[in-house]
Structures are given as C-alpha cells and as structure tokens.
Amino acid sequence: MTIMQIVFWCISVLGNTGASLAVYYTGQPLYWVLLAVTLIYTAIGLYDLFLSRHTLNRLYPVVAYIRYFLESFRTEIHQYFIASNTEELPFNREQRTLVYQRAKNQRDTMAFGTQQDVLAENYLSLWHSLSPTTVKPEYERIMIGGPNCTQPYSASYLNISAMSYGALSKQAIEALNLGAKLSHCYHNTGEGSVSPYHLKHGGDIVWQIGSGLFGCRTQDGQFDENEFKKIAHLDAVKMIEIKLSQGAKPGHGGVLPKSKISDEIAAIRGIPKDRDCVSPTIHPLCENPLSLLATVGQFRELSGGKPVGFKLCVGNPAEFLAICKAMIETEITPDFITIDGAEGGTGAAPVEFSNRLGMTCLDAVYLINSALIGCGLRDKIKLIASGKTASAFDLLAKVAAGADVVNAARTMMMALGCIQSQSCNTNHCPTGIATQDPARGKALNVPSKGQRVANFQKNTLHAFFELVGSMGLDQPRALTPNMLKRRGPYGLTVSLGGVVPLLGVNQLLGHSPLPAPWNEWWQLASSERFYVADKQYLHSPELFYRSGQTQMN
Numbered sequence: 361m362t363i364m365q366i367v368f369w370c371i372s373v374l375g376n377t378g379a380s381l382a383v384y385y386t387g388q389p390l391y392w393v394l395l396a397v398t399l400i401y402t403a404i405g406l407y408d409l410f411l412s413r414h415t416l417n418r419l420y421p422v423v424a425y426i427r428y429f430l431e432s433f434r435t436e437i438h439q440y441f442i443a444s445n446t447e448e449l450p451f452n453r454e455q456r457t458l459v460y461q462r463a464k465n466q467r468d469t470m471a472f473g474t475q476q477d478v479l480a481e482n483y484l485s486l487w488h489s490l491s492p493t494t495v496k497p498e499y500e501r502i503m504i505g506g507p508n509c510t511q512p513y514s515a516s517y518l519n520i521s522a523m524s525y526g527a528l529s530k531q532a533i534e535a536l537n538l539g540a541k542l543s544h545c546y547h548n549t550g551e552g553s554v555s556p557y558h559l560k561h562g563g564d565i566v567w568q569i570g571s572g573l574f575g576c577r578t579q580d581g582q583f584d585e586n587e588f589k590k591i592a593h594l595d596a597v598k599m600i601e602i603k604l605s606q607g608a609k610p611g612h613g614g615v616l617p618k619s620k621i622s623d624e625i626a627a628i629r630g631i632p633k634d635r636d637c638v639s640p641t642i643h644p645l646c647e648n649p650l651s652l653l654a655t656v657g658q659f660r661e662l663s664g665g666k667p668v669g670f671k672l673c674v675g676n677p678a679e680f681l682a683i684c685k686a687m688i689e690t691e692i693t694p695d696f697i698t699i700d701g702a703e704g705g706t707g708a709a710p711v712e713f714s715n716r717l718g719m720t721c722l723d724a725v726y727l728i729n730s731a732l733i734g735c736g737l738r739d740k741i742k743l744i745a746s747g748k749t750a751s752a753f754d755l756l757a758k759v760a761a762g763a764d765v766v767n768a769a770r771t772m773m774m775a776l777g778c779i780q781s782q783s784c785n786t787n788h789c790p791t792g793i794a795t796q797d798p799a800r801g802k803a804l805n806v807p808s809k810g811q812r813v814a815n816f817q818k819n820t821l822h823a824f825f826e827l828v829g830s831m832g833l834d835q836p837r838a839l840t841p842n843m844l845k846r847r848g849p850y851g852l853t854v855s856l857g858g859v860v861p862l863l864g865v866n867q868l869l870g871h872s873p874l875p876a877p878w879n880e881w882w883q884l885a886s887s888e889r890f891y892v893a894d895k896q897y898l899h900s901p902e903l904f905y906r907s908g909q910t911q912m913n
C-alpha cells in the first residue's frame with residue numbers, strides 16, 4: 361500500500377467511527393456534518409481505489425483530485441504568481457501589459473529602465489540618430505496595387521490579421537471590424553469567408569480564400585465564379601488574399617466537424633450541414649506556381665481590378681523561387697504577398713506543426729524581399745508580414761527586414777481582452793473571443809472593445825512613427841535591413857543581412873554571379889511545380905567567417 365492509501369483507510373475508519381459515536385452520544389448538528397463529510401470522503405476514496413481508470417487515483421485516493429484541480433489552473437497560476445515580466449511565451453507580461461495599456465489609452469511608459477537583458481544573444485536593437493526627426497503625414501500609409509490593379513488600396517502600416525468567424529465569436533468579429541473602421545486599417549476575414557459581422561460596422565475588409573473556397577464554392581466544393589463576384593464586388597472588400605499556408609500549421613488543412621456547422625455558418629461558407637467540412641492541405645486552384653498566378657490574374661479580373669495577393673509561410677526557399685519563375689513566365693504578379701512567420705498563432709494546430717515547421721517572420725521577409733529584388737519584381741509587389749507584433753519595435757523590425765505593412769492577430773485579440781489563457785481550441789474562451797458559445801460571446805461588449813482595438817492600433821502606430829523619427833528618418837520606407845542590429849555569439853553585433861547580403865537588382869536573372877545557395881535554389885526551381893527537394897546544407901556564419909571569404913558562396 362502507498363502512504364496515501366494507508367492515510368485513506370485511517371481517515372475513513374477512524375473518521376466514520378468517531379463521527380458516528382459523536383452523533384450517537386451528542387446528536388449535535390456539527391457531528392452530523394462531520395459524519396456526512398467522512399462518508400463522502402470514504403465513498404470517493406472507495407471509488408478511486410476499486411473503480412477508477414486512473415492509476416493516480418488508485419494509488420492516491422481522493423488527494424489525486426487536488427492535482428487535477430491545480431493543474432486546471434496551471435496557466436493562470438503561472439501567469440499571475442510565478443512568471444517574471446519577460447519570460448512567458450508566446451507573449452510575456454511586458455508585451456501583454458503594453459497592449460492592454462495602449463488599448464485602454466492608459467500610461468504606457470516604464471520606470472527605472474529596461475527589464476530586458478540587452479546583452480543576450482539574438483537581442484535586437486536599433487541605432488538612433490543625434491538628429492531625430494518626425495515622419496511626414498504623407499508617408500503614413502502605403503499604396504497596395506501592382507501594374508494590373510485598377511483599384512489600388514491605401515493601407516495602414518498596422519492591420520488586423522486573418523481570423524475567421526468560426527474561430528472567433530460574432531461579437532469578436534464585430535469589434536475587430538469596428539476597430540478597423542475607427543482606426544482606418546483593414547480587417548482580414550480569415551478563411552471562413554465574409555460574414556454579416558464583418559460588414560456591420562463598415563471597416564475595410566480583406567477577403568481571404570483558403571483551400572475550402574468558403575464563400576465562393578458550389579455545394580460539392582468547386583469554384584463558383586458568380587458567388588465569387590458577389591462578395592468580391594462588395595464595397596467593403598478592398599483586397600483579396602489567397603491562402604496557401606499559415607505559420608502555425610504550414611502544410612496542414614482543416615476540418616470543421618458537422619456538429620459545429622450551424623445554419624448560419626453553412627450559409628456563410630457555402631457548405632452542406634450533413635457532413636464534416638474538409639479544407640484540403642493544398643489549395644485546389646493553386647496546385648502549382650503557374651496555376652497560382654493564373655488564379656491571381658483571374659481573381660483580379662473577376663473582382664474588377666482589386667488588389668489580389670497570396671499568403672504563405674516560407675519553407676524551402678527554392679519553392680518560393682518557383683513562384684518567382686512563374687511570375688516571370690506568365691507576366692502575372694500578385695499585388696501583395698503576405699508572409700506569416702512560424703511563430704504565428706492559430707485557433708488549433710498539431711503541436712509538431714506549430715513548434716517545428718516553417719521559417720520565422722524576419723528571416724522569411726528578408727529572404728522574399730531579396731528574391732523579389734533578385735528577380736526585378738520588388739517594385740510591383742508589396743510585402744505584408746505577420747508574426748508576434750506587440751510593440752512598435754516589432755512592427756519596425758518587420759518593415760526594416762523588407763515588409764511594407766504588418767498584420768497582427770493575437771495582440772488584436774488582446775486589445776479585445778484576450779488574457780492568453782490558450783484555450784481557443786476548447787470553445788471555453790474565458791473572454792468570449794475564441795468561442796462559439798453564445799453565452800460567452802455575449803459577454804463581449806462590442807462598442808468598447810472595438811474602441812480598444814482602434815486605440816491599440818493608433819497608439820502603436822504613433823510609437824512606430826516616433827521610433828522611425830528617432831532614427832533620423834522621415835519615412836518608414838527609408839528603413840533598411842542593416843539598420844536592425846542583432847547581438848550574435850561572442851558579444852558581436854551584426855546587422856540583419858550582414859552575413860547573407862541582399863541580392864542585387866535582377867541578380868537572379870543572370871546579370872551577375874549568384875552566391876551558392878541562391879544558385880542551387882534558382883536552378884532547382886520550376887514554375888510547373890512547387891516541390892523542390894531540400895538538398896542544401898546550411899553553413900553557419902562561423903564557418904563563413906573562418907573561411908575568410910567576404911561573401912557566402
């Protein structure tokens with residue numbers, strides 16, 4: 361017997377006997393209560409010992425429940441009492457507090473100096489100028505729209521990233537859209553299509569079309585041109601985004617079980633209610649680079665010339681070069697490319713996919729920027745980046761790495777009140793945001809949360825422009841990768857791009873020699889298929905320095 365089993369038998373036998381005798385001789389109500397408690401304790405313990413399926417309950421009767429109870433509050437206990445300001449993931453307390461302060465228009469300054477370890481490896485920082493300036497109002501927005509786009513869109517530097525109605529409650533969607541309206545940024549629908557809650561407050565919409573083709577499909581899952589046109593021509597829809605993959609689960613499709621398909625969701629997505637709805641891992645209209653670009657062209661035409669782009673998380677760089685080759689061959693270019701980092705969020709994903717797949721945002725943005733420069737296409741395409749944007753510095757780092765504008769998902773949820781309980785996949789979201797439970801959703805006050813989203817967006821942008829000005833620049837477009845400093849091993853500080861330089865204009869087109877990995881990737885890439893075998897060894901910068909070369913090749 362374990363000690364807890366012995367304790368159980370002692371408490372049961374002595375407790376029941378003692379309480380029974382006390383009741384028998386005194387009859388006082390207090391002893392009746394005591395007897396009831398010991399009897400309940402005994403009943404639970406006997407169940408645990410002889411009937412429970414859990415080893416823990418059998419070996420530690422009754423007390424095992426204390427463990428389960430505490431475990432259910434683990435995240436909260438850790439967050440509230442144990443974690444320091446800078447240690448939690450995905451977002452630490454310092455980041456969350458900053459979002460909450462900016463969302464509530466509260467004081468967002470800090471006292472007594474930084475809590476960050478500014479000497480830590482990988483720590484990112486900037487050089488300020490002794491001649492700070494201010495960003496001019498005419499540089500506060502970016503125009504998205506390439507040569508074939510007839511309805512270009514003037515975008516804010518910070519926008520609301522894709523999150524569907526389905527993953528989020530209708531109230532959360534409404535509040536995000538109200539926030540977009542009040543702060544004049546766009547709101548991406550996510551792949552669950554455009555719902556009435558996206559349209560109620562008049563915020564600008566980016567309609568995302570994933571592999572399920574929600575909102576523009578026939579009942580059997582084929583592309584429906586007429587349905588597409590109906591949504592694409594809505595005034596609120598400013599841009600259209602084809603979703604190839606997402607940082608938190610690249611290469612993974614989705615299943616919406618039929619139990620979760622309400623009449624409303626079935627109507628919005630254009631799916632039947634009598635079976636599970638499966639989103640394939642590969643987009644049916646974009647099975648290879650050529651068909652991806654044909655779809656971009658087709659969507660642009662059917663939408664009357666609105667900006668059309670695609671979203672992806674980068675894996676093998678050669679596969680992105682395959683898309684570049686297709687752009688050159690077809691002469692069709694997307695108006696924008698959204699680059700989602702591996703550090704990105706999701707409502708639900710397999711752990712291995714979230715933890716181990718995909719390129720992180722800054723690396724991917726730097727790479728795609730370089731590839732587009734190398735193909736001579738950079739001036740036709742805008743880059744949108746997403747991956748953990750909590751502060752103005754997070755925004756600035758992405759722009760410096762090569763992005764034009766930035767999307768944020770989870771910090772927008774925090775502006776709505778999300779407390780990072782990490783229960784988006786349980787339907788029990790404690791803040792009524794990532795849930796379809798009507799009672800929880802109703803608790804979210806749309807007008808006040810919409811205002812908070814707008815406050816967060818505006819205050820972060822204000823801090824961003826100030827930060828840009830402190831570097832002596834009067835426009836964010838003047839930011840370049842070298843301005844982002846990373847502390848490397850041995851305490852050395854290296855600029856982004858200091859180890860692997862950006863390609864020169866048209867360098868991939870044969871105008872000057874290519875460094876080794878680019879050369880191999882370019883040779884292997886084909887516009888006819890995405891897949892390129894990964895045969896490259898990545899060399900560490902240390903080896904590169906030791907070899908005494910000035911360029912990686």
Ligand SMILES: Cc1cc2nc3c(=O)[nH]c(=O)nc-3n(C[C@H](O)[C@H](O)[C@H](O)COP(=O)(O)O)c2cc1C
Nearest residue numbers: 521522523550551704705706707747748768769770
């Ligand atoms: C609850 C939730 C739902 C999401 N749904 C989608 C989606 O439908 N389509 C998509 O492309 N990305 C989706 N994402 C990913 C985000 O749009 C974004 O790319 C990613 O979270 C990185 O941004 P963040 O770090 O600011 O959260 C979702 C993220 C979250 C947290």
